[in-house]
Amino acid sequence: MRKVVLITGASSGIGLALCKRLLMEDDELHLCLGCRNMSKAEAVRATLLASHPTAEVTIVQVDVSNLQSVLRASNELKQRFQRLDFVYLNAGIMPNPQLNIRALFSGLFSRKVIHMFSTAEGLLTQDEKITADGLQEVFETNVFGHFILIRELEPLLCHSDSPSQLIWTSSRNAKKSLFSLEDFQHSKGQEPYASSKYATDLLNVALNRNFNQRGLYSSVVCPGVVLTNLTYGILPPFIWTLLMPIIWLVWLFHQKPESLNPLTKYLSGTTGFGRNYVTTQK
16 A cells, blocks of 8 residues: 655645655655645646656645635545555745844854854844734744644544654754744744744644554654755855755654654754764754
8 A cells, every 4th residue: 555645835845855755765655745836736746757657646735824725625635545644744934034144243253153053043034924814924834734734634644553654844943942832923023933943843742742642643853954945035045055965854754653752853964075964953
């Protein structure tokens, strides 16, 4: 029986690269592309099938910043599948990122310069808006829409005899100092992306506590510094090209869900000599 993998945000960036790598690992997969833009999704599907004709690639239209779209997609998936083996919760936004020049130059001459560049803590601010659902756009897209998707898909995910795996695309930029339960949507701050990623880290822990006994496991990963639609607007492309490692999210595809530490974030990295590796962070 084919393993079924659902990936949100599959038409570009990390999601698209992940689709290609997964099919390189196992071209007998049933890959379901969760995308907002159907024309882009159809083009991606055609490209994937051209290189992996034995795979099964389907599309579900979903916009995780819109709850009606999430509910429609959930109902469609429950009609199509009896189970989902892996769900990569990858779709996300960082609207209008701006580089904080003052924080950059201040950090260059501090002891935290390496930490600053590896996490971007304090460097990036964003402007965002309110969605049609009345929520902060970043919070709904990066956190809440995915959470509702998971809860709606419980019948496909919770099978104690054969575990399913949730894999969240998090970030080194996720910082406790930028998250507050009193303002969990980060409506009063300027770094909603970092706040939302810390929220997904917390949600990951809660999901494991509540669903492991039902056969559902959750992990968070950081793909490292990569050139995607999120990062194009921050620095010139040639700078990102110098920094970009090869993503290793596929590593989790080969791990038994129940063997992974739910309190650990798995981070992709590349050494100065070009060797790729996976490290962990509490």
